[in-house]
Amino acid sequence: MKKPKTILLLIITVLNTATLFAQNVSIGIDANNVYQTMDGFGTSLRVFNDPHIIGGTTSAPITAGLTISTAEEDGILNLLYNDLGLTRVRPATGEDGAIEDPNDNNDPNITDPSQFDFGWKKMDAHIDYVSRVIPRGVTTFFPSTIKIESWMTVANPEEYAEWAFMIIKRWKDQGYELSYYSIINEPGYTRGGIWPGTYIRDCIKLLGPKLDAAGINTKMVIPDDLNADEAFTRSQIILDDSVARSYVGALAYHLYGGSNANKTAMMQLGQQYNIPIWMTEYSRPDAFAWGNQIHDVIANYGVSAVDHMWGFFGQQETNGTQLIRLNFTGTNYTGYTINKQYYVTGQYSKFVKPGARRIESISSNNDVRVTAFRDGVNVSIVVLNNHGNSQTVDFSLNGLNNITTLKAVRTSLTENLNSLGDITVLNDSFSTILPANSITTFYNDQLLSVVENPTSNPGFTIIYPNPASEIVTVKLTSVFNGETKIQITDINGKLVLAKTVRLNNQISEIPIRVNNLSNGIYLINIQAEGKQYSKKLLIHH
Incomplete structure (x- = not known):
């Protein structure tokens, strides 16, 4: 039997331990310390009637694709762009049949346009898709070629430059000049062939002047690679050349492996040359892991844009690679299911718009993660509570004058972008409770005060x-x-x-x-x- 003094000491120890674990989390926001400018959130794209969407091959005919009405497509587009606020589209092209095969001729300086086929999902269906989402708020769209023509080799970059010029010109001729163009998707992946940085550099040096001569201002996204390791190796080679560097608009990588050290190296490379860093393809089967991934690349590695794998895809994709799952029987569309990743993405994309600047945000608890953004008078604060229990959080705001009220939206295991009650900010501070395994965005009212009128478009x-x-x-x-x-x-x-x-x-x-x-x-x-x-x-x- 324990003595009374021993029992008393045990009780005191337990109480002290409980008090230690019950301490509030402190989050400090300082708008005076500013980091990268955000370029938005988006997804990669395969068009609605691509047979691959419903489990077919990319080479299958259009009759094998999804039968879905324009009105039903519009419903999906409204969800992704009007509601979710995505501003980016990355068309995945190059697996849908040759655009130029065989080679139009043996002279890359003389082009025979009749030998180029841009039909359907080779390119024109993507242009049509973009024409429908620009009025819904999309500002950035850039094709990323999974495979180039089979007859192209590292020995003939002139032919690639001719081919890519015709693709970019096709967009321009249809009324949509590309701000960006990705030279090759994942040049370090065997599926599309391994393409060294020297080849990409040479392609850019040949393509850029062709665009200049045509009055086209498209910049290159490079290297759009598997991971930061592959991307850093190729990016160094390309950026070391001042001519190639002058045509580069963004440095991009995916998250299929790769080291944190090279994510940091990519960030430093972008800072050195004042070029934004984009994460252009990835997904996670767990939605909250995806939310943490967004936080990680933005807060720790200076990423300005985040693109989820797919905006929509068929129901055979069950691991969260799509924000919206398209349901079907045979080739007939039967409706959609919204995945949790959609709502988690929205905690960022609805409130952090292109042009916003990331500002300093520090949490006293490693499992309560925060990023904050300012866009003029607008502010948004995104907080992930990765704990298995709720946390009381005290916020301190610096450099954000005249904010007296914040609104809040939350996604948790039981909530999906749920609007919460107004939060009073007093003396630049407020406190709130964050539920377990949740992501909450705090924002001020002015964020959504600008109202567009796209419906009366007179041309x-x-x-x-x-x-x-x-x-x-x-x-x-x-x-x-x-x-x-x-x-x-x-x-x-x-x-x-x-x-x-x-x-x-x-x-x-x-x-x-x-x-x-x-x-x-x-x-x-x-x-x-x-x-x-x-x-x-x-x-x-």
């Missing part, structure tokens, strides 16, 4: 580039006569730029210089022939 195909830093172009695809008025307002409705142009029954591209505007979200309004169109415009320099 504006695209506003590009968006985000913009120097010049934004309004492209008109209908013929107009008379005055067209363009106004840009900030999120508070204040007019910051106005321009009037007179059109004489012509299709036009109207450039607008925006280099004097501060980083943030704006609304660009265009009036022509009594009709009005408005679109969000993101500025970041």
